[in-house]
Amino acid sequence: MSEPSQTLETTTVAPRICEPDELARLVPDGATIAITGTGGGVLEPDAVFAALEERFLAEATPHDLTLVHALGVGDRDRRGTCAFAHAGMVRRVIGGHWTWSPQMARLAADEAIEAYVLPGGVISLLLREIGARRPGLITATGLGTFVDPRQTGGRANSRAKDTLVELVEFDGQEFLRYRPLRVDVGIVRGTAIDPNGNITLAGEAAQLDAFAVAQAAKASGGIVLAQVQRKLDTPLNPRDVHLPRFLLDAVTVVPGQQQTYLGAHDPALCGDAPAPPFEPAPPASPVRRLIARRAAAQVRRGDVMNLGFGISSEVADVLAEQGRLGEVTICIEQGHTGGVPLSGDMFGVCAGPEITLPSTTQFDLFGGGLLDATYLGMAEVDATGSVNVSRIGGGIIGPGGFIDISQSARRVVFCGQFTAKGTRLQVADGALRIEREGSVGKFVQAVDEVTFSGPQALARGQDVLYVTERAVFRLTTAGVELTEIAPGVSVERDVLPHMGFTPIVRAPRLMDPPLFTAVTAGAR
Incomplete structure (x- = not known):
């Protein structure tokens, strides 16, 4: 794994506010990047992804990245992890769900990248364990499935050679140990940043594993880059802080940030409005x-x-x-x-x-x-x-x-x-x-x-x-x-x-x- 970026020192004061292209320049070649997000554009730091893609296509950097994501992120076309799906941009992908980026799946099928597949919950919880500097995630999840090292160990193509999962035993019972990895860069998203540098996710359609992603990067000595929709003039209520300032290094403010791919902000999706009456969809067949x-x-x-x-x-x-x-x-x-x-x-x-x-x-x-x-x-x-x-x-x-x-x-x-x-x-x-x-x-x-x-x-x-x-x-x-x-x-x-x-x-x-x-x- 590469050393984390030396262009920005981690800090315990308010994070620096940057443009998306500035954030993209903080990601070094060979970095391991952990991202948050899920299908439909939920919690997707899309402006940061787009800036990274634009920089790679223009300058061939950052290259040889390792990308880690728990759930599928994208629209099967251009968004989400599709932004990273260029030959040379990523060297390795550890993903829980791949269908939202057919381009990335093709790179794996063509042996252009090292492809690993692990359970989505396992990846999120492993990031949390990395964030606490514990020796990986020890769990029964995955026993007897393809991620069991007695089967493929999560290796999804012939280029994937490393051992990410080990079989261990405690008190006569089998478990899997998902080995920790160094996270150089965490990329997360929120709704707004307050004057103290704290971020809330209150307007988002889910919280997902944003905190775990940031925690893992920080504990690894890496940096955390965030995207939000707006700045606040007054400090957040402490109960509304989801990403505290001491986990953040640089933040970009994107006024056009959409809540989901549906576009306009829907208060019901973040719990600010009651659910409409459930109307059963007509049968597809x-x-x-x-x-x-x-x-x-x-x-x-x-x-x-x-x-x-x-x-x-x-x-x-x-x-x-x-x-x-x-x-x-x-x-x-x-x-x-x-x-x-x-x-x-x-x-x-x-x-x-x-x-x-x-x-x-x-x-x-x-x-x-x-x-x-x-x-x-x-x-x-x-x-x-x-x-x-x-x-x-x-x-x-x-x-x-x-x-x-x-x-x-x-x-x-x-x-x-x-x-x-x-x-x-x-x-x-x-x-x-x-x-x-x-x-x-x-x-x-x-x-x-x-x-x-x-x-x-x-x-x-x-x-x-x-x-x-x-x-x-x-x-x-x-x-x-x-x-x-x-x-x-x-x-x-x-x-x-x-x-x-x-x-x-x-x-x-x-x-x-x-x-x-x-x-x-x-x-x-």
């Missing part, structure tokens, strides 16, 4: 809504639960349709509890949240057993009950918070279609009709990459269900068991021939026919 409705049947009154991206996010719409949303508490890894979760590219944002915590705190709560249940997507399921969502078709996706969440919830419900690519289904008359079978089976003999370990789940005593439109499966000590079949579907014709393994088939019951009628009535 009857099949997706059918799966979500069957998954929602697993929800219990009083559950503290988490929802993932895609079909699983529609469980909230189903609960709202059924008048049950007020019976549960929904928590998401970006730090929010309650409120109205946004979907699509704004997944991770809530309107009118009841509680907003740093994502590091939220991941700690998840690890401590907060979640009764989680509802997540699935790309592949294998004979051991293991699930892959992190590497599809050989391409890097990354787990985001999937591993941290799926290992800690007492009940796990995976949601997805039974086959993909060309599947044509019709939901009508209380039954399912398969008009054309998909060419890609999602139930395979062995997943390409283990993002969720079935054997580890059994050892933890988790209750695991796999919900599709035509069948429901449960993980048992004897294997994956087919427990329910859709009306109109034949086990021998429509299920078993399209699986890469043979599940346990005892006496599967019929999926509730009213689920199919309700979907037909609600389809658009």
Whole structure:
């Protein structure tokens, strides 16, 4: 790792106010940069990223950077980590989620960079541990998955050679130790800076791991660069300070800073206005809504639960349709509890949240057993009950918070279609009709990459269900068991021939026919 910049000494007085291009010049070649942010432009220091990109394209510096980010940051086009996705600008990337920057994923696929993938919560918590100068993060998160050193250890391409994760044992129990690294530069964002140099995130759509990023850089002897939307004339209330001045070295003020990619400031997204009434989105398709409705049947009154991206996010719409949303508490890894979760590219944002915590705190709560249940997507399921969502078709996706969440919830419900690519289904008359079978089976003999370990789940005593439109499966000590079949579907014709393994088939019951009628009535 490189030595931190010598052009700016760290200080305990108010940070210096600079233009974005001045901040970019404080980043030396070879630096390890930790950033905060998540999809949809949330807490993204976009002006600093743009200045760094502009400087590299004009002067070929800073180059050979190591980029560390817990969650996906960008818009799949030009923003977020896309600004760093130039050959020579980065040498190594340690990321929790990669899909928001296809350019960076291509650099990894082309072996132009060293690519590492770790759980999103692990990266955030590791930054916190670095900030306290502790010997890395010791946790069970990741055991039995691809980040376990007995599998890939998080190495995502052949250029990635270093050992970032070690297997350790305490009192006869296995853990993973994620090794600390030196952070030369932390890049964070806030809403406003007061005359004392303290920053508040009160107008932001999430707090994420901004404090941990700054803490890690400072403890490493590095520098912290921040972006805010405005200056304040009076000091902040001490309870509103999220980034204290002693963690900051230089700050740029960007009056045009947007709260999210949605543009205009929305007071509901930062908790300054109540959530609007939750209005269920119309079903994207009857099949997706059918799966979500069957998954929602697993929800219990009083559950503290988490929802993932895609079909699983529609469980909230189903609960709202059924008048049950007020019976549960929904928590998401970006730090929010309650409120109205946004979907699509704004997944991770809530309107009118009841509680907003740093994502590091939220991941700690998840690890401590907060979640009764989680509802997540699935790309592949294998004979051991293991699930892959992190590497599809050989391409890097990354787990985001999937591993941290799926290992800690007492009940796990995976949601997805039974086959993909060309599947044509019709939901009508209380039954399912398969008009054309998909060419890609999602139930395979062995997943390409283990993002969720079935054997580890059994050892933890988790209750695991796999919900599709035509069948429901449960993980048992004897294997994956087919427990329910859709009306109109034949086990021998429509299920078993399209699986890469043979599940346990005892006496599967019929999926509730009213689920199919309700979907037909609600389809658009």
